[in-house]
Amino acid sequence: MLVIPAIDLADGRCVRLYEGARDSTRTVAEDPVAVARAFVEAGAERIHVVDLDGAFDGRPKNLDVIRSIVDAVEVDVEVGGGLRNAAAVEALFEAGVRFAMIGTMIVKAPDDFSALCAAHPGRILAGIDGRDGFVRTEGWTEASDRTVLDVAKFVADAGAAGIITTDIARDGTGKGVNVQATVDLASAVSIPVYASGGVKSIEDVDALLPTNVAGVVVGRAIYDGDLDLRAAIQRTR
Numbered sequence: 001m002l003v004i005p006a007i008d009l010a011d012g013r014c015v016r017l018y019e020g021a022r023d024s025t026r027t028v029a030e031d032p033v034a035v036a037r038a039f040v041e042a043g044a045e046r047i048h049v050v051d052l053d054g055a056f057d058g059r060p061k062n063l064d065v066i067r068s069i070v071d072a073v074e075v076d077v078e079v080g081g082g083l084r085n086a087a088a089v090e091a092l093f094e095a096g097v098r099f100a101m102i103g104t105m106i107v108k109a110p111d112d113f114s115a116l117c118a119a120h121p122g123r124i125l126a127g128i129d130g131r132d133g134f135v136r137t138e139g140w141t142e143a144s145d146r147t148v149l150d151v152a153k154f155v156a157d158a159g160a161a162g163i164i165t166t167d168i169a170r171d172g173t174g175k176g177v178n179v180q181a182t183v184d185l186a187s188a189v190s191i192p193v194y195a196s197g198g199v200k201s202i203e204d205v206d207a208l209l210p211t212n213v214a215g216v217v218v219g220r221a222i223y224d225g226d227l228d229l230r231a232a233i234q235r236t237r
Contacts, residue, residue, distance in 0.1 A: 001208060001236045002215030004194065005039040005222055005229055006048040007032050007069070009062040009081075015052065016220050025052075028223040036069045036077075043233040046076045048164075048196075048217045050101075054082025058138070063095060070096035080127050080164075084109075089116055093123070101164060103127035104137040106151055107144050110158075117159035126155035129166040136168060148181075152189050162192040164217060177204040177216065186212045205232045 008015050014029035029035045036047055049069060053061035060066075060082045070077050079092050080101030089100045105113045106126055117124045129136055130148040137144055152163055165185055167178040177198045186193035192214035199205070199218045205227075208216055221227035 001205075001213065002046060002194070003044070003205060003229065003232045003236055004046045004048045004078075004215055004217045005042075005044050006050065006196075006217050006219035007035055007039075008050045008052050008219065009065055010052045012062060012065050014223075016223060017052070032065055033068050033072045036073050039229065040073045040075055042230040044075060044229065045233075046078060046098075046215075047073065048101075049077060049079045049081075051079065051081030055080070055138075056141070058082055058084055060088050060091065063091060066092070066097065067095040078125060078164075080125075086112065086116060086119075089120070089124075093120070099123055099125050099161065101125040101127045103129060106155060107135060107137050107146055110154065113155070114158040117155075117161075121159065122161045124160055126152070126160040126163045127166070128152055128155070128163055129168055131168040148185065149188055152185055152193075156189040156191045160191060162194060162214065163189065164194045164196050166196040166217075167198060176200050177208065179204075179207045179211070182208070182213050183211045186214070199227065201226050202228070202232055202235065205235060209236065 013027050014032050014035050015025050015027050051060050051062045076098035078099035078101055079097045083089055083102050092100050128151050135144045135146045135151050175198045177195050182195040194215040195213050196217035199221045222229050
């Protein structure tokens with residue numbers, strides 16, 4: 001199981017949000033490149049990056065910083081936030097990003113999402129972010145009538161390389177990862193599913209280890225010192 005450390009970008013800095021709310025922004029590091037290097041030093045094999053400005057504004061806003069992160073490390077970098085069209089995805093790939101994580105497009109332009117999966121096999125991840133079982137879009141600001149399970153089955157059929165599923169009510173809270181919901185989702189589809197949102201300690205990693213979940217994205221717990229990234233990665237190996 002992969003332990004994937006997260007970098008959330010706002011105005012070029014590393015920040016954390018509480019339940020995805022923009023007005024809860026808290027700066028946790030000024031230099032995202034230094035943070036990325038530290039993650040790799042700790043053993044990370046992949047880094048998760050979200051352009052929060054892009055997610056809220058509908059178009060990528062931190063591409064230069066993302067490019068600097070990619071140039072600084074020799075591991076895969078996955079990026080989401082503001083990817084509403086093919087041009088935005090292509091720009092990320094040209095910057096050296098390995099995986100593009102798409103959310104809003106799945107619900108609002110499903111044909112375009114399917115086309116991207118076909119054009120970039122193995123490189124498109126579906127970001128399925130839910131609250132109370134229903135998917136939210138536009139940087140989690142808009143509710144939809146699509147269930148997480150329904151959308152997961154669609155992206156699997158469309159050819160997505162994997163699913164990163166976030167329980168919004170837990171994200172950035174340290175309440176603990178929603179293990180059962182993630183396991184249930186992973187059991188319902190044939191592509192890898194990664195847990196995100198709420199990880200508070202090594203106990204969450206231990207709870208996911210014996211399951212069918214392919215990995216877990218960790219943010220706040222690392223920055224707050226509640227989870228030792230190196231120890232967590234070693235545990236999964």
